[in-house]
Amino acid sequence: MDKAYLHQQHEGSINALWEEHDAFNPDSVRAYKEKHTALLPTTGKSFSIVMPPPNANDPLHIGHAMFVALEDAMIRFHRMLGDDTLWAPGTDHAGIETQFVFEKKLKKNNQSRFQFDRETLYKMIWDYVQENSGIAQDQMKRMGASADWSRFTFMLDPTVVKIVLQTFVELHEKELIYRDYRLVNYCTKCGTAFSELEVKHVEQIDPLYYIKYGDFTIATVRPETKFRDTALAVNPTDPRYTDSLGKTFSIPGLLGPIEMKVIGDEEVDPEFGTGIMKVTPAHDPHDFELGKRYNLPVTPIITLDGRMDFTWFFEKAEKESVEPKYLERAHKYHGKKVAEARKLMVADMAEDGLLVKTDEKYLHSVGTCYRCGTIIEPLPLPQFFVKVKPLTDNALSALKKGEVKVIGAGHDKILKHWLENLKDWNISRQIVWGIRIPVWYSTSENPDLELHFTDDGKRVSGKISQLLQHYSLETIIQTLQELRPPMNAKFVVSIDSPGPDYIQETDTFDTWFSSAQWPYTSLQAHNDQDFARFYPTQVMETGYDILPFWVMRMLMMGLFKTNQVPFQTVYMHGLVRDQKGQKMSKSKGNVINPLTVIDQYGADALRMALVIRSTPGLDKSVGDPDFRAMRNLTNKIWNAARFIKEGLSRVESEKNAATADEALPQDEAFSKKLTAVTNQVTQQLHDYKLGLAAETLHNEFWHWFCDLCIEDAKKGSLSPALLSKGLVTFLKLLHPFMPYVTEAVWQELRREPLPWLSISDDAECMIFSAWPS
RNA sequence: GACCGCGUAGCUCAGUUGGUUAGAGCGCCACAUUGACAUUGUGGAGGCCAGGGGUUCGAGUCCCUUCGCGGUCACCA
Numbered sequence: 001m002d003k004a005y006l007h008q009q010h011e012g013s014i015n016a017l018w019e020e021h022d023a024f025n026p027d028s029v030r031a032y033k034e035k036h037t038a039l040l041p042t043t044g045k046s047f048s049i050v051m052p053p054p055n056a057n058d059p060l061h062i063g064h065a066m067f068v069a070l071e072d073a074m075i076r077f078h079r080m081l082g083d084d085t086l087w088a089p090g091t092d093h094a095g096i097e098t099q100f101v102f103e104k105k106l107k108k109n110n111q112s113r114f115q116f117d118r119e120t121l122y123k124m125i126w127d128y129v130q131e132n133s134g135i136a137q138d139q140m141k142r143m144g145a146s147a148d149w150s151r152f153t154f155m156l157d158p159t160v161v162k163i164v165l166q167t168f169v170e171l172h173e174k175e176l177i178y179r180d181y182r183l184v185n186y187c188t189k190c191g192t193a194f195s196e197l198e199v200k201h202v203e204q205i206d207p208l209y210y211i212k213y214g215d216f217t218i219a220t221v222r223p224e225t226k227f228r229d230t231a232l233a234v235n236p237t238d239p240r241y242t243d244s245l246g247k248t249f250s251i252p253g254l255l256g257p258i259e260m261k262v263i264g265d266e267e268v269d270p271e272f273g274t275g276i277m278k279v280t281p282a283h284d285p286h287d288f289e290l291g292k293r294y295n296l297p298v299t300p301i302i303t304l305d306g307r308m309d310f311t312w313f314f315e316k317a318e319k320e321s322v323e324p325k326y327l328e329r330a331h332k333y334h335g336k337k338v339a340e341a342r343k344l345m346v347a348d349m350a351e352d353g354l355l356v357k358t359d360e361k362y363l364h365s366v367g368t369c370y371r372c373g374t375i376i377e378p379l380p381l382p383q384f385f386v387k388v389k390p391l392t393d394n395a396l397s398a399l400k401k402g403e404v405k406v407i408g409a410g411h412d413k414i415l416k417h418w419l420e421n422l423k424d425w426n427i428s429r430q431i432v433w434g435i436r437i438p439v440w441y442s443t444s445e446n447p448d449l450e451l452h453f454t455d456d457g458k459r460v461s462g463k464i465s466q467l468l469q470h471y472s473l474e475t476i477i478q479t480l481q482e483l484r485p486p487m488n489a490k491f492v493v494s495i496d497s498p499g500p501d502y503i504q505e506t507d508t509f510d511t512w513f514s515s516a517q518w519p520y521t522s523l524q525a526h527n528d529q530d531f532a533r534f535y536p537t538q539v540m541e542t543g544y545d546i547l548p549f550w551v552m553r554m555l556m557m558g559l560f561k562t563n564q565v566p567f568q569t570v571y572m573h574g575l576v577r578d579q580k581g582q583k584m585s586k587s588k589g590n591v592i593n594p595l596t597v598i599d600q601y602g603a604d605a606l607r608m609a610l611v612i613r614s615t616p617g618l619d620k621s622v623g624d625p626d627f628r629a630m631r632n633l634t635n636k637i638w639n640a641a642r643f644i645k646e647g648l649s650r651v652e653s654e655k656n657a658a659t660a661d662e663a664l665p666q667d668e669a670f671s672k673k674l675t676a677v678t679n680q681v682t683q684q685l686h687d688y689k690l691g692l693a694a695e696t697l698h699n700e701f702w703h704w705f706c707d708l709c710i711e712d713a714k715k716g717s718l719s720p721a722l723l724s725k726g727l728v729t730f731l732k733l734l735h736p737f738m739p740y741v742t743e744a745v746w747q748e749l750r751r752e753p754l755p756w757l758s759i760s761d762d763a764e765c766m767i768f769s770a771w772p773s
Numbered sequence: 774g775a776c777c778g779c780g781u782a783g784c785u786c787a788g789u790u791g792g793u794u795a796g797a798g799c800g801c802c803a804c805a806u807u808g809a810c811a812u813u814g815u816g817g818a819g820g821c822c823a824g825g826g827g828u829u830c831g832a833g834u835c836c837c838u839u840c841g842c843g844g845u846c847a848c849c850a
Contacts, residue, residue: 004812201847208850220850233850269850277850286850364849410777414845417776421846548845579799581785613787613797618778619843621785625799632812643809684789695787695797703797710809 001646001748005638007602007631010744015141017743023767024146026086029079032768039763041082041770048086048534049075050519050567051147052542052550053155055094057101057132060139062576062584062610063543065594066620068143069607069737070573070690071541075146076736077685078538080771086534087146088522090153091136093129095511096190096371099433102128117454117479118432118506125433126156139595144603144739146767151530153522155514156435160521164514165438165495167561172493176387176560179439181298181487183288184426186379187369188306192430193383195510196423197548199367199376208362209346210274212354213260214251216244219273221362222283223349224308224333224342227255230296231279236264238275254348255313255326263294282380298380304430306377308341310334338377382487383428384437384507391556392419403565404555407688408572408617411544415570418548425553427510430482434508440492441485442501443473449503450484451476464503473503482506516553519566539688540567544574544617571688572617576610579623597627604738605631611737612698614691633698634741637734640706641745644727645754648713648720666718670709674726677704678772681733694737701730724754728762729772742766 002009022028033040049071054064071087079085102125103113113121137152153160171177184193206221216232232249234241245264250257260278267286268277281291282300291298303309310330317327329348333341349355367376396419398404399412406412428437441449447465453476454460460467467476483506485491491505492498514521519540523531536558540551551570558566577583578590585591597606608630614620677700684693705726712718728749735742746766763769 001809004810218850222850273850279850284850286848362849365847409779414777417846577785579785609798613785615787618786623785623799626785628812629798632810635810635812639810639813641809645809647809680789687789689789691787692789699797706810707814711814714809 001638001642003642005602005635005741005744007604007634007740008599011142011144011598011603011740014740014743014747015144017747017765018146018767021765021768022150023765024087024148025150026084026148029768030084032763033082036763039770040768042084043082045083046085046534046538047075047078047081047083048088048523048537049539049541050522050537051087051089052540052546053090053092053153053515053518053522054136054140055097056091056129056136056154057094057098058136060136060594062592062594062622064136064140065143065597065606066573066576066610066614067541067543068140068145069610070571070614071539072143072145072147072607072739073611073690073736074539074541074571074685074688076739076767077771079146079768080732080735082770084533086148086151086530088151088153088530088534089137089140089145089147089149090518090522091133091155092511092515093155093433095429095431095434095508096192097511098129099125099431100190100371102433113432114459114481115454115457116481118481119478122432142598142603143594143607146739151522151526153525155518157525159525160514161435162495163521163524164435164509164517167517167557168438168509168513169493169495171386171560176390177384177493178387179382179384179487179491181380181382182385182426183283183285183378184381184383184428185367185376186304186381187372187374188304188377189372189374190369190431191304193379193381193426193428194369194376195426195512198370200370201365202368203363203365205361205363206366208273208359209349210356210358211349212356213276213278214249216249216251216276217274217356218276218278219359220278221364222280222342223345224338225280225283225301226253226278226345227258227310227313228282228299228301229258229260229278229280230291230299231294232260232262232276233265233268233279233290234262234276235266235268235270238268238270240270241276252354254329254345254352254354256323263290265290265293283378285378288378288380300380302338302377302379304379306338308333308336308338381428382485382489383426384439386425386427386513388422388425388556391560392422394559395419395552395555398555398559398565404568404570406570406572408544408570408574409615411547411570411572411617415547415552418552422552425510427513428507429510430506431508432506434511435514437505437507437509438493438495439505440494440498440502441483441489441505442492442499443468443503444501446485446489448486449489450486451503452481452484453479454481455479473501477503480506512549512553515550516557517561519554519558520562535562535566536564537567539569539571541571541573544572547572569688573614574617574619577619577621579621579625581619581621592622601627601631602634602740604634604740608633608694608698608737611690612694616688633702634738636702636706637731637738637741638745640701640710641727641731641748643710644720644724645749645752648723649754664717664719666709666712667722670712670718670722670726673704674729678729678733682771682773685736697730697734697737701734705730720754731766732769732772735766739767 033042075087185199186193208219208221209223210217210219244262248259248261251260279287279290281288281296281298301309313330369376406415443464449464452459452461519537523535554566605627609622609626681693681696713723731742743766
């Protein structure tokens with residue numbers, strides 16, 4: 001054996017060894033056990049984890065290393081216990097993330113997504129993802145992830161997609177899907193709507209404008225929407241406005257007077273601003289609700305690309321006479337971005353004497369896109385929603401009954417809080433990279449269907465009834481970009497086209513709609529047995545940051561579709577932080593690349609550093625000193641084995657005394673303690689206390705086994721047979737955490753078995769050897 | 774405003790249903806070492822476990838409270 005453990009020389013060949021034995025595949029392990037029944041235990045239980053699928057096109061970061069280290073430790077432990085063990089790997093298509101990255105790439109080549117029809121664009125992204133898809137898998141393999149790669153699943157595999165579509169159909173049949181014209185959280189940069197969860201609220205200071213509305217003064221941060229105000233609202237108890245309540249006023253504005261009624265609503269805060277507010281249902285969620293309550297029209301003035309739209313005014317100007325000044329202004333604002341238009345309008349209002357005052361230091365919070373940081377525009381769009389109440393009720397009752405247990409500081413309470421307060425889920429996304437919603441519109445029944453398609457690389461837009469006069473439906477479908485079906489459009493929910501007259505919805509599902517189904521889709525993607533054999537899974541292990549996005553929704557969808565919880569235990573790990581406890585970020589330059597660490601210190605050192613003393617639900621700091629310390633542990637393990645294999649025999653022959661049969665003074669205490677450590681670590685692993693188990697092992701191995709027991713054996717007060725047995729026990733206990741060095745030592749020991757220790761009664765590879773009892 | 778965490782050695786953190794003398798890594802000091810390992814060993818310094826109160830034979834651990842730090846959600850014309 002080498003004087004030191006050199007990870008570079010072992011990790012590759014050990015991966016090859018495991019691959020040769022197909023050791024990660026439960027079917028192969030089962031077959032091996034059938035051949036060696038005398039050697040290996042079988043519990044008859046199954047243990048499965050479905051891997052949180054990384055984005056197919058992303059290189060792995062330290063967070064992935066964390067989940068690999070934890071999940072692989074659980075998997076290896078249960079495999080050695082004799083459970084029928086599966087770790088099912090896969091990758092996610094990551095809808096918006098991927099399309100966003102791809103569009104950036106297009107932009108570099110001076111191209112835009114609008115030059116392509118959706119099918120072409122989809123195919124381009126597909127090919128791009130394929131190029132990168134092997135990377136994540138290779139990197140996880142280098143971390144020692146013992147996932148069954150033969151069961152690798154991609155979110156857009158046909159079997160997965162089919163189940164996801166069927167789920168939508170079933171939800172619709174049970175009346176849990178509805179299409180509604182609502183204000184959605186729209187990012188004008190990403191070009192799609194988002195769910196509530198993807199909106200990040202940030203505090204910022206904006207000017208609050210006090211504007212003259214006839215005899216009233218209102219306060220607003222969004223003067224640009226004032227042209228489409230439909231009413232004024234006050235608190236009905238506010239004495240200042242009781243006389244005006246219910247009356248209609250003609251309010252002079254930048255484009256002439258608007259008729260507005262004063263309505264009373266309890267929700268208006270008399271303390272805020274002037275106690276009177278303008279109601280703009282098309283561009284404010286609160287106003288939208290008010291509008292619904294008082295039957296006010298929804299009249300948008302901002303387009304999907306975040307620009308002012310005065311078409312309505314120009315149409316009006318054609319019908320009735322409008323002062324040239326107003327028309328000029330409308331033309332000035334038209335097509336301008338919101339922020340720019342706001343400036344122009346404020347200037348004009350000041351000129352007209354409509355601006356009373358400006359509070360420049362108004363602090364409020366605005367919704368921004370979690371993805372790109374752009375301010376979210378609340379825009380009215382018809383979208384598909386999932387009615388969540390029945391689903392969250394089921395999830396809550398499963399939690400209450402203890403069918404799912406959440407491990408991780410306080411996160412069980414956070415999950416409960418989410419489930420109790422969840423709003424209906426907008427699952428429509430205006431992107432092509434995803435699963436297309438299985439909804440069909442008849443072109444004859446919906447003549448007003450608006451759509452965009454490409455004709456020779458140019459974007460053509462219009463209503464279907466008009467477009468069909470110049471193009472065939474087939475051409476339109478083939479080169480379709482997007483559909484904008486009006487709210488009253490009739491539609492059919494169906495996986496396949498209901499007839500030749502139909503055109504499919506172009507919106508795709510929210511990525512999380514398919515991820516939410518991952519446990520039962522990925523287990524049905526490869527054969528007919530896995531689902532019965534491995535579902536529900538035992539553990540869902542993932543970062544706490546995606547608890548509401550993913551874990552909660554898996555629970556909801558799993559219960560809906562399978563009437564069972566998708567997993568019994570949720571283990572939530574924390575963020576990986578740097579040595580100083582700071583968040584890692586590219587701008588700080590403190591990002592740790594797991595592969596660099598593997599190159600330098602080995603996969604075992606990386607894994608152990610991440611797991612040791614980690615606590616579920618809390619963040620973990622790691623840095624170079626930690627990796628070095630754990631690399632030293634790999635070397636310690638190697639050298640303990642080297643001494644027992646090569647040095648102890650020399651000590652023995654020099655002494656020429658104690659035989660293997662003779663009991664020595666320390667033997668009894670040694671055996672007792674070894675059993676105690678084994679039991680302790682086993683229990684800690686059963687209790688999902690992985691950080692503690694790793695720490696126990698580190699301390700007992702180094703400071704008891706090496707520092708005391710090996711020295712005892714040198715002195716001749718502990719028998720070599722027992723010491724060797726202790727080594728094997730520790731190797732096995734350590735294997736889930738440090739698979740490479742333990743397997744490497746195991747192979748060394750098997751090469752020329754020690755005279756006083758028979759390991760021929762054990763497996764060829766440590767990975768499926770029996771857990772010590 | 775609501776909820777959830779955290780506060781333990783110089784630093785980063787463990788501490789299991791409450792139970793001897795509170796631990797680890799890194800760092801620091803002294804010494805050792807040709808034979809498992811310098812990626813080492815031995816010894817050591819360093820803690821009113823954030824403050825206060827309570828329950829208990831016994832509290833870092835449970836309860837109340839104050840302070841400090843972090844996170845999440847909600848509202849905002």
